[in-house]
Amino acid sequence: MLNIEQLVAFVAAAEQGSFSAAARHLGKSQSSVSIGVNNLELDLGITLFDRSTKYPKLTPQGERMLSQAKVLLRQAERIRNYSKASVDSVEDTLKIALDPLLPFSLIDSAIEKMSQRFPFTQVDVSRLGAHHLTNALIKDEVELGFNLAADAVPDGVDFISIANIEWVCICSPDSIFADMQQVSNETLIGERQIVCRSMMQNKVLKAQGAFSQDIWQADDQEDVIKLVEQGIGWAIVPRDYIVEKQAMGTLIDFRPEFQRYEMMNSADVLWKSNTRLGLRRNTYARCWACSNSPFIKKPSHVLM
Missing domain, CATH: 1.10.10.10 (Winged helix-like DNA-binding domain superfamily/Winged helix DNA-binding domain)
Known part of the structure; x- marks a missing residue:
């Protein structure tokens, strides 16, 4: 032997x-x-x-x-x-749910660090909208969730705010908005808006981010952007989604009348209260709370 x-x-x-x-x-x-x-x-x-x-x-x-x-x-x-x-009680699998509105780049560096620290833990990432995400946490279907702040975090769920997401209004270069110095609220309401379905499921975002009388919905944020690129409508999306598109010239951002300051809202990491996650109980949450994330900005005003 x-x-x-x-x-x-x-x-x-x-x-x-x-x-x-x-x-x-x-x-x-x-x-x-x-x-x-x-x-x-x-x-x-x-x-x-x-x-x-x-x-x-x-x-x-x-x-x-x-x-x-x-x-x-x-x-x-x-x-x-x-x-x-x-x-040491390190679990075999970690299930993560990410709101479809959030860019994956919000967590990719933390995922990489985690894979190095816990090489034997398999990671399962899914996309779940606001209400479904918190339900999945409560039912132990996922261990960590990343979503955009809603009106209140349900009982039985703890959270840490990890980033402020900047939102921008976007359109295609051929849109009537493209050459406007500022787009009036009346004009926005009259033109088709494309939204991710998760935005309509989030009470805060729906109240503050759905303007048009003509709204199309898509399950995936990337699909929203594709529809905007085709000139089918305008949208409000996290800035990180459009950096490459802007560089390629397929999308532009514009300033709406209602926007006085940067449009921001908080992204949170959530987990079920009193849940023991082995050695990773606090490690993972702290990974995503690190302040050097490129998405974390600290504006003096938050509109969304």
């Missing part, structure tokens, strides 16, 4: 160039490294090193064995780490 310590000695000797260098690298005696490699050769029935020269040199069989040994050692390390994570 293969011995992990023998494999470690073999790989160290191959990478360090000699048994003495491998011993120094591993903090062991040269004899223990040499014995480990010898026993591995006996167990495998092959010669791993040519010892006829001053420094041992890998044989052809040793070259092939080295790559396999590295794979086995990586797997052994994964098993050790997984076992430690299990003992």
Whole structure:
């Protein structure tokens, strides 16, 4: 049976160039490294090193064995780490729900950091509108939710505000709004508006963000933007969604009459009250509360 310590000695000797260098690298005696490699050769029935020269040199069989040994050692390390994570109560899966109105870039850097810190935790991300998202938290269908502040957070749910999302009014370059220095409220009301369905489900956003008498809805914010690009209507969306589109010249933002200041509202991370999330109970929420997020702005006025 293969011995992990023998494999470690073999790989160290191959990478360090000699048994003495491998011993120094591993903090062991040269004899223990040499014995480990010898026993591995006996167990495998092959010669791993040519010892006829001053420094041992890998044989052809040793070259092939080295790559396999590295794979086995990586797997052994994964098993050790997984076992430690299990003992420390780190869950196997984290289910996250994100409001369709929010850009994924709000959480992508935190997801990356989390994947490095908890490599054995699988992440399941779904898109759920305001009411469905909080219900999913209460029913334990998801562990973390990211949404836009509504009129009140329901009982049984805790939250942290992690960012202020800036909203902008957008239209296509061919829109009648494109050349207007300021678009009147009367004009906005008379032209078709495209909205994400989640906005209509959020009481605060519906009251403050739905202006037109002619409203089309879409489930996905990206679909809203595509409809605006086609000149079918105008929309109010988070600025982050349109940066690339503006650079390409397929979308422009315009200033409406009602806008006196930047249009902002809070994005929150929510979780079920009194829920134990293993070692990650507070870690994840703190990841998204970090103040260096490019979406966090601190305006003196909040309109939305």
